[in-house]
Amino acid sequence: MKNYQDNSTSVSRRNFLKVSGGFTIGITVVGLVPQLTSCTEDGEDTREMVAKELNAWVHLREDGQIMIYSPASEMGQGSKTALPVILAEELDADWSDVMVKTSPIDPEIYGNAGFGRSGRKIMMNVGSRTVKGYFDSLRQAGAQTRYILLHSVSKTWEVPIEELSTEPSLVVHQKSGKKIPYGDIVEILDIPETIPEFSIDQLKNPEDFRLIWNESIGRVDVPEKTTGEAVFAIDVKVPGMVYGVIERGKVHGASPNLINEAEIRTQDGLIDLVALDYGIGVVANTLEKALEIKQQLNIDWNTDVLAAKHSSQEALESYSKLNQHDETRDLIEKGNVKQAMAKAAKVYSAEYKNDYVYHAQMEPLNAIASISEDQNSIEIWAGTQGPGFVAGAVANALGLEPENVKLNLCYLGGGLGRRSLHDYVIEAAQLSKAVSKPVKLIWTREDDLRYGMYRPMSLQQMKAAIDSEGNITALSHVITGDGSNLLASGAANEFYAIPNQEVKLNIVKNGVRLKHWRAVGHGPNKFAIESFIDQIANDQGVNPLEMRRKLMANFPRALKTLEKTAEMANWDTPPRPGRARGIAFGERSGALCTGICEISLDRDSGKIKVHHFWSAVDGGTIIQPDNAKAQMEGGILMGISSVLSEQLTVEKGEIQQSNFHDYQLMRMADIPESLEIELIPSNDKPQGMGEASTPIVAGAIANAFLALTGKTLNHLPFSPERVKKVLDS
Amino acid sequence: MPIFSLKVNSKSEEVNVDSGTTLLWVLREHLGLMGTKYGCGVGQCGSCTIHINGNPMRACALPVEAVSEGQSITTIEGLSKKGDHPLQKAWVEHQVPQCGYCQSGQIMQAAALLEKNNNPTREEILNHMNGNLCRCGTYMRIFNAIESASKEI
Known part of the structure; x- marks a missing residue:
């Protein structure tokens, strides 16, 4: 690690929480680090547990646990682990101290700046761009977090910051031989007036990497994917939830005319039928009932669409x-x-x-949507490659304000490009709005294949x-x-x-x-x-x-x-x-x-x-x-x-x-x-x-x-x- | 609606569902055992593999009434007490899962093999696992994990 005295740019303390290195960094003393993943059955939101301005990349706990937020959608590509590894490398964290949590959906803070063009930060995991897009900024965030720890120790020990170095999860003063674990710094935390912006040559020399290029660091999602505990959207249950399925045409874009509506409506267990431009939604008390009714729909399809001419x-x-x-x-x-x-x-x-x-991702498309009683806000559980775009898409479709759409990001049972579009999320929202109840929408495999993209x-x-x-x-x-x-x-x-x-x-x-x-x-x-x-x-x-x-x-x-x-x-x-x-x-x-x-x-x-x-x-x-x-x-x-x-x-x-x-x-x-x-x-x-x-x-x-x-x-x-x-x- | 009595992971359960409801929906939506996955609904992908009296079966293809009282149903949640079945440990050691969605089914299918044959040949493993799809393409690691778990059993 190079010396950090000749930093060319710095930002004031007042703003650093939000803009340092384009990132928010907060080191907070959290008495109780929430143990919930962001895709929880009760929908508890970690953002409510931590003050907004401290909503950040790193939370350090007194017992030494280092919680790092990962903004990646995890669809099997491993970025949920890779992104925190990058930050932890510059922070010089001992990986066994690190706990990874999925970040809140907030592109301004957690977005990927690596999409070129506009420079706008977005939360979208496509084109294999997640790791490459976050690499520079997460190194910066890691280095700046480490600086805060060094600064705090330097004040308490009254030694020049240049005399301090780090070993995994330890700040070390070589001259005196003193060492302090990161967790103990929580008590003496002193956030400096300015946080330097580190240039590339001030960051860790790749020769000194311990975590990056390390074959032995496993993925954080692997253990729970061997026990059935990993939560995919399709696994979410919320109180009062009912089930939705949609019968879509065999020809893309065909519009339905339901012939036996009166008869269908007499079915026990049916909650409602919801007409869409390209399909008929069936909402029922149970999934098996919804699927049964779907089979009984007698629909006359208007196939006066371009696709009908295509062989x-x-x-x-x-x-x-x-x-x-x-x-x-x-x-x-x-x-x-x-x-x-x-x-x-x-x-x-x-x-x-x-x-x-066809994508054939193993988890068929699905989402859970729960509209509020006043129909002004909605909560979503979904696996998506573009978590930063869900609020806008759903708000636009339902006529809501984007800030009133809350997404709980779940594991994706495969993305492969298909889960970068939110048609299935919007559908769940539409069904929930139509019946004023939480709805789990499931595409059958046949739906997923035939109405695929x-x-x-x-x-x-x-x-x-x-x-x-x-x-x-x-x-x-x-x-x-x-x-x-x-x-x-x-x-x-x-x-x-x-x-x-x-x-x-x-x-x-x-x-x-x-x-x-x-x-x-x-x-x-x-x-x-x-x-x-x-x-x-x-x-x-x-x-x-x-x-x-x-x-x-x-x-x-x-x-x-x-x-x-x-x-x-x-x-x-x-x-x-x-x-x-x-x-x-x-x-x-x-x-x-x-x-x-x-x-x-x-x-x-x-x-x-x-x-x-x-x-x-x-x-x-x-x-x-x-x-x-x-x-x-x-x-x-x-x-x-x-x-x-x-x-x-x-x-x-x-x-x-x-x-x-x-x-x-x-x-x-x-x-x-x-x-x-x-x-x-x-x-x-x-x-x-x-x-x-x-x-x-x-x-x-x-x-x-x-x-x-x-x-x-x-x-x-x-x-x-x-x-x-x-x-x- | 009729009431069905089931023995799931050594526990007695009663569910009140229509006849014809598949065991998959019973396990998932009625009993909340979400480790067993829906992938195809027609017994083609193996994501819903469970054990009935130790035999690997597709829960999506079994109506609940076909699983009579006394038959012992085991799901991924009941495979081991602490997620430490030799296969589960091998799955972690070999870093098998990617998206992970099919892996409960893969592990349950493999567990049934090792239960009967703790020294399977390459051909036996491939044939036994052929009904379980993995779109992420983790097959090489699944194979290696089964081989190394077989040495632990």
């Missing part, structure tokens, strides 16, 4: 022949692609396609120019589909030295609900790019690893992942007969990784088996290495699942799948024999780890298939049926 497989086939699109955008124009194509020694072209995929299907048309030395001199990538920017991410090639590049987006509206799905456009786009590179390499007689080495020569971070992965996979030694390896590179949210898989093929059934997967990733500074590996592993398995079996199709607007029997996720019998992850050591800023590995899977498998069979798979998913067709072609 996915026909539409996808038509994309390459369309002369007109609803909109066309030039996403990237670098150099002169046309000229390079004209000068090329050889021009390659290829097309790739992908069907819709999918990763869009798309067509990728690739064209490349090669010069006489085999260099790729130009790459043209045209994406066609619905979903605007959902299609765009991942199309840029920032780590391949291709001098001329263009990416165009043709938008065709289909009326099907679409949304961010883990890694968004990176899945389809990296599939197209990485497969195309191998097709070119194959035709040129170049090893795909060599081809990428050349392209990445000027990008050492990317190259390192390539070399490391090749080493892990023993790329230069061929696999046993009947197997082949494929390689792909990807980047997402700043993390770079290469993946290599080894596959075999059952030629009778068309089933591809992934035996091994290796990946080296550069995610910058890794807060929690074991969790980062878990994210990489999960991303790869979700990738394999989506690439080999997941397919959602639409016929005249009707979603053809309904549950896990016909929308098939990867199961345990199909796991690889090994899945190895290496984290490239780095002290650079942390990058997003949650989605890094998913986009490399399709290319790696397609490229292994090319190596094994000489044939190309160009349509996701590579279902056995499709693979058979390719083999027979």
Whole structure:
């Protein structure tokens, strides 16, 4: 730790509680630290226990317990733990003294400033931006909290602050050998007039990190997730609560006309029917009754909507022949692609396609809403990726003031992008308002799947120019589909030295609900790019690893992942007969990784088996290495699942799948024999780890298939049926 | 509404529900045992796995009347006294859960295996666990945790 006397900026004590480092810091003596999580059954709010102005990141207790607020929504990505680790590192806290609590929903204090653009702080956990977005400010908050402790001790011991240092949860005076535990400082706490703003070089030297990059720090949510005690929104019960379900159309946007309303209304246990633009809400005394009545609704659906004209497989086939699109955008124009194509020694072209995929987060959407008697305020229990946006969304829908909407954030049984939109929360609020009772709204799995919001299907048309030395001199990538920017991410090639590049987006509206799905456009786009590179390499007689080495020569971070992965996979030694390896590179949210898989093929059934997967990733500074590996592993398995079996199709607007029997996720019998992850050591800023590995899977498998069979798979998913067709072609 | 007597986690319970109500809703919404999860409602995902007389069953596919008096129902809450079943300890050691939603079902399914076979082969583990979905992709760690727990039993 550097000396802190030459601080360039400081803030006055009067304001520090709110604005120091953009953060509120309060060290308060809390006689009784509330033990409740923010998602509690009785809805008790921790904010009421601590004065507003002391609503802060750190609470230090006399017995030494250090409570740190985590503002992250926890959906399995681990940020609930990672964020407090960052703060605790600079605070020099002993991790065993730390207790983590979910922070109040207050974006001004607890928001993520790392979203760029506006600089506005928001509470939204998307795009793998939570850790990277909070990193700088939480280090600052940790360092400033530590400063307050040092200052307090320096006053009491009457020694210069420069003579004090810290060891885990201890302030130390080297000269006298005196030590004082953090907890004992509570009694002598003296908040200084000014709190310095620490510059990067005044913060801990990464060499001295004890918590960051520490493999042995487990996630705080893991133990309660092994006993059934972890509280997801669906587990919340509030007094007087009744149950809501909604029957929605099979065609997105269709509007209902309930034919047998009178008959339905005679049902015992029914509390009310609630008409929505796109569905009929059923509120009943019990969940089983609500579900039973839902089945009995006789609804005439008005399907005069855009989606009703949409049949996915026909539409996808038509994309390459369309002369007109609803909109066309030039996403990237670098150099002169046309000229390079004209000068090329050889021009390659290829097309790739992908069907819709569904989030399939294991906890179906649900929320609990409890409207007040005067209908002016509402309390919500929900798992959401965007806790900072719930109040606005619900207030807007119900005509309330946002400050009268209170959210209790629960664990998310998976987010994957789906829980960043609050349609399900608004619905619960609408039902609660309609019946003036607390309502638990549950989407059935069928509701969740059929009225889902999918990763869009798309067509990728690739064209490349090669010069006489085999260099790729130009790459043209045209994406066609619905979903605007959902299609765009991942199309840029920032780590391949291709001098001329263009990416165009043709938008065709289909009326099907679409949304961010883990890694968004990176899945389809990296599939197209990485497969195309191998097709070119194959035709040129170049090893795909060599081809990428050349392209990445000027990008050492990317190259390192390539070399490391090749080493892990023993790329230069061929696999046993009947197997082949494929390689792909990807980047997402700043993390770079290469993946290599080894596959075999059952030629009778068309089933591809992934035996091994290796990946080296550069995610910058890794807060929690074991969790980062878990994210990489999960991303790869979700990738394999989506690439080999997941397919959602639409016929005249009707979603053809309904549950896990016909929308098939990867199961345990199909796991690889090994899945190895290496984290490239780095002290650079942390990058997003949650989605890094998913986009490399399709290319790696397609490229292994090319190596094994000489044939190309160009349509996701590579279902056995499709693979058979390719083999027979 | 009929009254059903159940034995859940060694405790006698009475519930007053319509016939046909699934055991899943009885456990969760009527008895407040929230560790057993709803994932699909059609026996395809295993999130609602419980034990009936030691056998792994899907609570979403069982009407309450099918669980007659005397049958012993065990949920994740009743698997161990302090959350210290060898599998639960292995789950923590291997940092298995991500979102965690499917994990009660995974642990209950695995516990039924180890109860009958404390030295399962790779194939036996994979086959036994094949009905339990995990969207986060924690399968590698589930496998490793079961293997290491089997050595403790």
